Every structure is written in C-alpha cells, then in structure tokens.
Amino acid sequence: MSTENPYIAPTAEVGTAPAPVPAEVLKKIKHAWIAGAVSGSITLALVLASMAGIEALGFTAWELLDVALIAGLVFGIHRKSRTCAVAMLVYFILSKILIMIEGGRPTGLLISFIFIYFYWGGITGTFQYHRLQKRGA
Template sequence: MEKSVYEPPSSDVDLSKSIEIPEDISKKIKNGWIAAIISGVMTLGVMLLAINTGAMGDLFDIWTGVDVIIIFLLAFGIYKKSRFSATFMFAYFLIAKILIIVETGKPSGLIMSMIFLYFYFQAMIGTYQYHKIIKIPKASMKPTANVPAD
C-alpha cells in the first residue's frame, strides 16, 4: 500500500537512542550526577543543622542556600549529559574548596573534596566523550527530499 500524499514526512529526530554508548562513559556520567546529589544533600544538611543550632552562623547564610540550588541544578545538568554542567560543577567545586581553605586557613575535608573532584572530573570527561560519540558528521547526513535545481 502506498503512502498518502497528505501524510507528513517522517524522520528519526532522536538519533542518540540508536547509537550504542559504551558502559564506561555512562558510568562516569552517572557517578558524577550521583556525587553532585550527595554533595548537595550534605551541604543542605549542614546548612539546616547550622541554622537550627545557631552554630557557625558566620559561615552559613543565604548564599549557602543558593549554593545548594546551584549544586542540584548542575547535578540535573550532568544527568542530562550537559558538558557545561559537568565542567562548571568541577570548576565551581574546586574554586569553592580553595576559597574555604583560604578563608579558614586550614585544609579541612581535603580527602572528601578530592573524592568529589575525582567524580566531577570523570563526569566532565564522560560528557565530552558522550557528545563526541553522538556527533554525526555532516557528510554522512543524507538529504530527506529532492529539491529541484533552479
């Protein structure tokens, strides 16, 4: 049976579903967004504890709440395989830890910070590898319709 002239043309718009993504790349990205969620929950928990007990009032203010929101938004971006989110999360976390060390004068939580930085760096690498795999060369794209020459 022939197609109707009134039937709209069809195309496979989401080509990323047909491309096989290696397990190690998916794992890097997954570990990155999970690490970001854990970091956000830990920051939120410490912030709420500090607010409720009144301890460390100098270190926790409205900007800590903004920090939590940024971390969760970046975690969602990493989940969606965003290169910007993964790169910004790595840089944001690194700069925040450097500023805390400069402010307090002691490298507290250095081992935990290194673990998070490792996962953020791996997520950054994973998102770049993912986009390299799904990138389709323009030469391999075929025209969908024959357009008559003028």
C-alpha cells in the same frame, strides 16, 4: 518514460537511531551526578544545621543558593550537559578554596580529591557521550 508518479510526496529519512553509548561512558556521568547530589545534600545538611543554631563551618541561610546551584548543575550533568559538568568541577574547586581560606587551614582534602575525581569523570563522560552521538548522527 519515467515509472515514478510525479504526484507522490517525496520520502525522507525522518531520523536515525542514536549511536550506542558504552556503559563505561554512562557510568562516568552517573557517578558525577551522584557525587554532586551527595555534595549538595551535605551542603544542605550543614545549612539546615546552621539555621537551627549549630555552628557549622560558618554557613548561613545564604548557602541555600549554593544548594540550588548545585542541584541545577547536578540535573544538567544527569541530562549529559558538558557545560554543567565543567561548571560543577570549577565551582566545587573554587568553593573548597574559599572555605579553606576562610577557615585558615586546609581541611577535607582527601574527600575533596574523591569528589574532583568523580567530577572529572563526568566531564570526560559527557564529552565522550556527545562525541559518540555526533559520530552516529
């Protein structure tokens, strides 16, 4: 005869602890969202300067939409979103190309490459993070 009580509710494993994530991966993600916050802050400062009457790279109040987009992408990167990390890099590159075309000459290439480096690190960091989470689940 069975020793189990048929009237006891079955037990189930509720959840597992998330897989440990190396500090190096989290550091890449953190650097990416900080770089995005810096980029958004610079864009905001230039927009506010242009709204105050100072000519700043031809920026207008419409670039506040850029600031909002950057802020949203930065929040997504902070939440470890792969989509936001990729979108941030693509958006940054396209916006720099557009600024260089409108300006007629390449400017700020060194700074742009530094931001690209951090955004690329954010992409690799978010993908590594999700791979580790999937493996631990």
